[in-house]
Amino acid sequence: xxxxxxxxxxxxxxxxxxxxxxxxxxxxxxxxxxxxxxxxxxxxxxxxxxxxxxxxxxxxxxxxxxxxxxxxxxxxxxxxxxxxxxxxxxxxxxxxxxxxxxxxxxxxxxxxxxxxxxxxxxxxxxxxxxxxxxxxxxxxxxxxxxxxxxxxxxxxxxxxxxxxxxxxxxxxxxxxxxxxxxxxxxxxxxxxxxxxxxxxxxxxxxxxxxxxxxxxxxxxxxxxxxxxxxxxxxxxxxxxxxxxxxxxxxxxxxxxxxxxxxxxxxxxxxxxxxxxxxxxxxxxxxxxxxxxxxxxxxxxxxxxxxxxxxxxxxxxxxxxxxxxxxxxxxxxxxxxxxxxxxxxxxxxxxxxxxxxxxx
Amino acid sequence: xxxxxxxxxxxxxxxxxxxxxxxxxxxxxxxxxxxxxxxxxxxxxxxxxxxxxxxxxxxxxxxxxxxxxxxxxxxxxxxxxxxxxxxxxxxxxxxxxxxxxxxxxxxxxxxxxxxxxxxxxxxxxxxxxxxxxxxxxxxxxxxxxxxxxxxxxxxxxxxxxxxxxxxxxxxxxxxxxxxxxxxxxxxxxxxxxxxxxxxxxxxxxxxxxxxxxxxxxxxxxxxxxxxxxxxxxxxxxxxxxxxxxxxxxxxxxxxxxxxxxxxxxxxxxxxxxxxxxxxxxxxxxxxxxxxxxxxxxxxxxxxxxxxxxxxxxxxxxxxxxxxxxxxxxxxxxxxxxxxxxxxxxxxxxxxxxxxxxxx
DNA sequence: GGCACGGGTGTGATCGCTAACAGCGAGAGC
DNA sequence: GCTCTCGCTGTTAGCGATCACACCCGTGCC
Numbered sequence: 001x002x003x004x005x006x007x008x009x010x011x012x013x014x015x016x017x018x019x020x021x022x023x024x025x026x027x028x029x030x031x032x033x034x035x036x037x038x039x040x041x042x043x044x045x046x047x048x049x050x051x052x053x054x055x056x057x058x059x060x061x062x063x064x065x066x067x068x069x070x071x072x073x074x075x076x077x078x079x080x081x082x083x084x085x086x087x088x089x090x091x092x093x094x095x096x097x098x099x100x101x102x103x104x105x106x107x108x109x110x111x112x113x114x115x116x117x118x119x120x121x122x123x124x125x126x127x128x129x130x131x132x133x134x135x136x137x138x139x140x141x142x143x144x145x146x147x148x149x150x151x152x153x154x155x156x157x158x159x160x161x162x163x164x165x166x167x168x169x170x171x172x173x174x175x176x177x178x179x180x181x182x183x184x185x186x187x188x189x190x191x192x193x194x195x196x197x198x199x200x201x202x203x204x205x206x207x208x209x210x211x212x213x214x215x216x217x218x219x220x221x222x223x224x225x226x227x228x229x230x231x232x233x234x235x236x237x238x239x240x241x242x243x244x245x246x247x248x249x250x251x252x253x254x255x256x257x258x259x260x261x262x263x264x265x266x267x268x269x270x271x272x273x274x275x276x277x278x279x280x281x282x283x284x285x286x287x288x289x290x291x292x293x294x295x296x297x298x299x300x301x302x303x304x305x306x307x308x309x310x311x312x313x314x315x316x317x318x319x320x321x322x323x324x325x326x327x328x329x330x331x332x333x334x335x336x337x338x339x340x341x342x343x344x345x346x347x348x349x350x351x352x353x354x355x356x357x358x359x
Numbered sequence: 360x361x362x363x364x365x366x367x368x369x370x371x372x373x374x375x376x377x378x379x380x381x382x383x384x385x386x387x388x389x390x391x392x393x394x395x396x397x398x399x400x401x402x403x404x405x406x407x408x409x410x411x412x413x414x415x416x417x418x419x420x421x422x423x424x425x426x427x428x429x430x431x432x433x434x435x436x437x438x439x440x441x442x443x444x445x446x447x448x449x450x451x452x453x454x455x456x457x458x459x460x461x462x463x464x465x466x467x468x469x470x471x472x473x474x475x476x477x478x479x480x481x482x483x484x485x486x487x488x489x490x491x492x493x494x495x496x497x498x499x500x501x502x503x504x505x506x507x508x509x510x511x512x513x514x515x516x517x518x519x520x521x522x523x524x525x526x527x528x529x530x531x532x533x534x535x536x537x538x539x540x541x542x543x544x545x546x547x548x549x550x551x552x553x554x555x556x557x558x559x560x561x562x563x564x565x566x567x568x569x570x571x572x573x574x575x576x577x578x579x580x581x582x583x584x585x586x587x588x589x590x591x592x593x594x595x596x597x598x599x600x601x602x603x604x605x606x607x608x609x610x611x612x613x614x615x616x617x618x619x620x621x622x623x624x625x626x627x628x629x630x631x632x633x634x635x636x637x638x639x640x641x642x643x644x645x646x647x648x649x650x651x652x653x654x655x656x657x658x659x660x661x662x663x664x665x666x667x668x669x670x671x672x673x674x675x676x677x678x679x680x681x682x683x684x685x686x687x688x689x690x691x692x693x694x695x696x697x698x699x700x701x702x703x704x705x706x707x708x709x710x711x712x713x714x715x716x717x718x
Numbered sequence: 719g720g721c722a723c724g725g726g727t728g729t730g731a732t733c734g735c736t737a738a739c740a741g742c743g744a745g746a747g748c
Numbered sequence: 749g750c751t752c753t754c755g756c757t758g759t760t761a762g763c764g765a766t767c768a769c770a771c772c773c774g775t776g777c778c
Binding site for chain 1: 477497633
């Protein structure tokens with residue numbers, strides 16, 4: 001806009017354009033190699049029907065001119081952008097950030113580009129806006145890292161045939177494919193571990209009530225207690241932050257009957273550990289604590305945290321694999337698939353038998 | 360490549376295509392609104408010379424057809440992709456992830472799309488590959504979140520005129536613009552704080568020696584000790600991880616003369632805190648610890664960590680602002696700018712006067 | 719010799735959009 | 749009354765790639 005480019009037709013000085021500010025294009029390469037632009041295209045796309053000698057000549061010319069193919073032109077004609085979209089929320093947290101990384105890494109290896117659209121909140125409008133932006137970019141598929149119904153519902157508003165995957169959450173009734181870990185099973189692992197140690201019951205510091213992941217963890221915890229005939233203590237609403245863990249932890253620390261706490265993520269556990277420490281209750285001697293996620297830091301908490309491991313990078317990779325399989329056969333209206341990964345319990349020093357039952 | 364798309368041409372049934380699988384284009388909107396495609400384009404681009412009535416008619420048609428402009432076509436002709444590239448490394452850590460978020464957020468508000476290229480390692484080849492991928496995408500500028508010389512040098516290999524910004528690190532001799540915090544000043548703040556409390560000297564757990572950020576922090580620490588006439592203890596090589604902090608911390612914990620430790624980031628401090636705890640040295644009563652970054656979790660460490668605050672989101676925003684100003688005037692060969700933000704010391708409970716000088 | 723075949727290559731049309739220019743009425747100025 | 753401007757709109761020509769098709773030429777076969 002600033003300076004009008006000189007009319008391109010203009011002066012054909014016959015051979016070598018003096019200085020082409022915009023890089024070279026296929027025709028330039030073709031001219032230098034003494035072939036047609038179509039042959040250059042064939043070399044670029046690895047068509048078999050090009051003589052080896054010609055191919056080399058073209059490759060040399062491309063190198064000499066530092067040629068880079070214009071993806072916009074390619075996209076325009078092929079209608080394939082080779083670009084995938086990611087919708088993310090709170091991508092500063094370890095989990096989402098790791099999934100983003102896993103996705104991007106897998107996409108690159110599959111020859112795709114990735115554009116991200118983070119949403120500032122989980123309002124419907126933000127999600128639709130993000131979807132719209134990605135569609136404008138002609139993405140060939142969308143992965144949403146934002147495990148709330150608002151988001152997965154928003155995904156339904158994509159043009160028909162655009163494959164979508166919700167990772168980390170999402171309910172299986174969705175029109176989208178989903179990839180997630182089995183949160184209920186993870187919560188069961190954690191709770192059962194504490195019961196097995198001899199704790200009469202297990203308290204729970206939950207995540208936000210409107211997150212399916214948080215609800216599933218509550219559910220797994222509750223099921224396990226119920227199955228064991230243990231009392232089911234009340235659950236207070238919270239966020240995913242250490243601050244919340246601290247607040248809830250402070251409350252629980254005042255109750256001497258509390259000997260075991262299962263936290264819905266590691267941050268909550270961190271806050272709970274501090275609250276317990278300040279209340280003078282020793283972990284794990286007096287109170288056992290279990291987290292969820294197995295963030296790298298959790299191995300260095302005081303004490304090192306027993307926690308449910310979630311392989312975020314793997315989640316990212318799997319979601320991308322699912323998306324690509326969806327791109328592969330768009331016409332085939334097979335129902336969206338749902339991948340559920342099994343979590344594992346990582347045992348560390350924050351859990352032990354209750355005081356009365358120590359060896 | 361997997362499955363050949365069916366030939367696009369297909370059946371032209373004369374007038375209204377029965378089901379247009381590929382969404383509507385400008386001509387469809389034009390036909391429905393009874394205008395030319397150029398008028399539609401004018402409405403889309405807010406040209407002034409369109410009658411209000413016509414504009415509304417076009418907007419109605421666009422809504423009715425759920426029209427979305429094809430960005431590839433627009434990019435092809437305008438040579439502006441409205442897309443920015445981000446090169447990231449270890450984007451699972453809080454710092455990089457936050458910067459990424461800050462950049463994406465600012466880009467969106469400025470009307471740009473963002474594509475990310477994470478690099479699996481800091482090898483030169485990876486960086487060049489990432490740059491190449493982004494250039495193919497016709498990005499209008501690149502922000503690199505990867506504060507090592509390998510990366511910033513790789514940025515020099517962009518086509519002339521493509522603005523680049525290195526955020527979080529990078530030396531000022533660069534051809535790229537840079538945005539970073541004043542690491543030396545941050546280290547001085549931390550060290551001086553400990554000296555002011557009365558500690559005879561301050562030990563340092565440093566980051567990787569080949570990261571400029573880590574080196575600058577060492578430098579600030581050393582300067583401050585030197586200016587105060589304090590002894591400068593040796594520094595051992597490390598990584599940025601809690602594990603490293605634990606290892607270094609264990610070593611320092613054995614030396615009873617150690618009363619103050621400045622860690623190059625919060626993860627290192629977390630590891631050090633655990634090592635000190637296990638060695639039976641109380642923080643802050645016997646040993647004071649200061650971190651760097653002020654990650655959200657650090658307020659909930661045991662004890663809550665005194666640390667140097669780094670506003671990652673702001674770094675991201677500033678780097679984007681710098682990039683956009685670079686895009687604004689590409690012809691003007693002004694030297695790249697360098698923005699340096701001042702860090703702040705966040706006082707918490709991990710620092711206190713040494714045992715002998717307690718009130 | 720004539721003809722089908724197929725590898726290797728060139729030609730034209732096209733994707734959806736914007737830039738440049740042309741056209742066309744209506745009101746202003748002489 | 750005639751030009752001149754100006755607001756509004758349509759027409760045409762690309763952007764840089766790919767696709768469909770035509771073409772050439774050597775080979776193998778009848």
